[in-house]
Amino acid sequence: MERGVTPDRDLAKRVLEDRPRDECGVFGVHGHSEASNIAYLGLYALQHRGQESAGIVSTHGGEQFGHRGMGLVSDVFSDRILTKLPGRHAIGHVRYSTSGESQLRNAQPFSANTDAGPVSIAHNGNLVNARAVRRELEGRGAIFATGSDSEVILHLLARSREPSLEERLIDSLSRVKGAYSIVMLTHDALLAARDPQGFRPLVLGRLDGAWVVASETCALDLIGASVERHLEPGEVVVLRRGRMRTLRPFPKPEREAFCIFEYIYFARPDSNLPGSNVYAYRKELGRVLAREHPVEADMVVPLLDSGSAAALGFAEESGIPYETAIIRNHFVGRTFIEPAQSIRNFGVKVKHNPISGVLAGKRVVLVDDSIIRGTTLLKISNMMRSAGAREVHVRISAPPTIGPCHYGIDMPTRRELIAHRHSLDEIREQIGADTLGYLTIEGLRKTSEGLKHGHCDACFTDDYPVPIDPAEQIPQLSLFRPVEEPSQEPDPE
Numbered sequence: 240m241e242r243g244v245t246p247d248r249d250l251a252k253r254v255l256e257d258r259p260r261d262e263c264g265v266f267g268v269h270g271h272s273e274a275s276n277i278a279y280l281g282l283y284a285l286q287h288r289g290q291e292s293a294g295i296v297s298t299h300g301g302e303q304f305g306h307r308g309m310g311l312v313s314d315v316f317s318d319r320i321l322t323k324l325p326g327r328h329a330i331g332h333v334r335y336s337t338s339g340e341s342q343l344r345n346a347q348p349f350s351a352n353t354d355a356g357p358v359s360i361a362h363n364g365n366l367v368n369a370r371a372v373r374r375e376l377e378g379r380g381a382i383f384a385t386g387s388d389s390e391v392i393l394h395l396l397a398r399s400r401e402p403s404l405e406e407r408l409i410d411s412l413s414r415v416k417g418a419y420s421i422v423m424l425t426h427d428a429l430l431a432a433r434d435p436q437g438f439r440p441l442v443l444g445r446l447d448g449a450w451v452v453a454s455e456t457c458a459l460d461l462i463g464a465s466v467e468r469h470l471e472p473g474e475v476v477v478l479r480r481g482r483m484r485t486l487r488p489f490p491k492p493e494r495e496a497f498c499i500f501e502y503i504y505f506a507r508p509d510s511n512l513p514g515s516n517v518y519a520y521r522k523e524l525g526r527v528l529a530r531e532h533p534v535e536a537d538m539v540v541p542l543l544d545s546g547s548a549a550a551l552g553f554a555e556e557s558g559i560p561y562e563t564a565i566i567r568n569h570f571v572g573r574t575f576i577e578p579a580q581s582i583r584n585f586g587v588k589v590k591h592n593p594i595s596g597v598l599a600g601k602r603v604v605l606v607d608d609s610i611i612r613g614t615t616l617l618k619i620s621n622m623m624r625s626a627g628a629r630e631v632h633v634r635i636s637a638p639p640t641i642g643p644c645h646y647g648i649d650m651p652t653r654r655e656l657i658a659h660r661h662s663l664d665e666i667r668e669q670i671g672a673d674t675l676g677y678l679t680i681e682g683l684r685k686t687s688e689g690l691k692h693g694h695c696d697a698c699f700t701d702d703y704p705v706p707i708d709p710a711e712q713i714p715q716l717s718l719f720r721p722v723e724e725p726s727q728e729p730d731p732e
């Protein structure tokens with residue numbers, strides 16, 4: 240009962256902003272009479288982590304029932320479809336295609352029948368050796384149905400000689416490298432696992448005696464579940480017959496590497512990640528930013544929703560009033576019809592419109608959480624000047640993004656990242672700002688000390704915690720560009 244709606248990828252390209260993209264969200268529920276409805280709600284709360292496809296697989300202890308589709312959770316599922324997903328156990332996935340094409344066949348959870356029983360998995364992250372493992376499996380006769388790195392895990396699982404699916408999962412995960420937070424449904428258990436470095440989040444909760452697992456706590460909030468704890472890096476949790484068992488089967492790596500961008504931008508501000516509430520963390524970044532890059536101005540304005548906590552922190556620390564001087568149209572989405580070329584120049588105003596009465600004659604501090612290519616910021620700063628702003632000072636609550644992500648976040652290639660190719664002053668000029676200040680890496684690290692775990696900040700530092708060989712990766716499909724190999728080589732220019 241698959242239902243496919245072909246997404247307008249060109250439209251998505253045009254409408255989406257010049258920003259890194261969220262990756263995927265996973266959800267699981269074990270032992271609840273409304274499992275698929277709970278999974279639906281959980282995915283709804285995780286929608287910000289992926290908007291291209293959604294899927295749920297359920298079971299009552301034998302056969303598995305699945306539905307996957309392209310689009311938002313609310314587009315993919317209806318009451319009628321959810322009634323066809325019976326059982327007390329379910330897993331779900333929302334996807335933004337970091338690996339594999341944007342097609343229904345790549346929508347997760349992936350399912351297979353193995354000699355140890357039916358199994359489905361949903362994966363958040365990106366495996367850095369997926370291509371090498373896939374080549375090896377294909378050499379042994381495996382036939383892949385999707386272009387996704389996640390399918391590699393399913394094939395490893397099907398071919399493992401371990402006796403149980405639980406041991407097979409551990410065996411399979413010990414063969415892959417990189418980022419994974421996974422939920423897996425078997426005929427009698429729900430398993431959840433995080434990679435040894437702990438790149439992506441995964442949290443365990445309780446609801447009416449049932450167990451739930453989710454990428455973020457905001458999903459537990461929506462269904463009224465309590466948070467039990469975050470899974471540890473390298474931990475595998477087995478939920479069977481209402482009981483929880485925890486395993487730590489992998490060698491401890493040299494360092495933990497929780498993605499710091501989850502705190503800065505990706506996760507929902509109402510989520511609690513290990514060590515901090517996301518909103519509180521972002522606000523603190525804004526405070527540090529204000530101390531590092533003070534400026535004389537009349538108002539602090541957040542560029543987008545994700546920049547608002549940092550802007551508030553900046554405003555409080557600097558004493559400059561906070562104003563929402565840009566209004567965002569939240570309803571621009573897949574149904575937006577691109578105007579003809581001749582009238583396309585109003586472009587960015589479809590999504591953001593400045594309030595000229597507030598901006599006229601004012602010195603503005605514009606706060607955002609990242610500059611990727613700089614194109615959106617240029618449009619916004621021009622728009623603010625047209626609305627009467629006298630000065631536009633840009634402050635970024637993260638260090639310059641100089642490298643791509645290989646662990647599941649969609650960014651342009653290194654060459655396309657404005658901070659990789661240009662000096663601070665060149666960037667300032669290109670985005671049309673009077674002054675520009677980025678949070679320093681020291682400021683980021685100091686703020687992150689309170690998280691009490693190691694983190695990855697490779698896109699700011701080039702210090703990749705799991706070694707990268709682009710030839711070993713399945714190329715990430717990106718809305719920024721055609722499929723292209725990420726490069727670690729110095730830019731020849």
Ligand code: SF4
Pocket residue numbers: 438497498499500501643644645646647648695696697698699
């Ligand atoms: S490279 Fe950047 S986006 Fe990717 S995991 Fe590391 S911190 Fe996160």
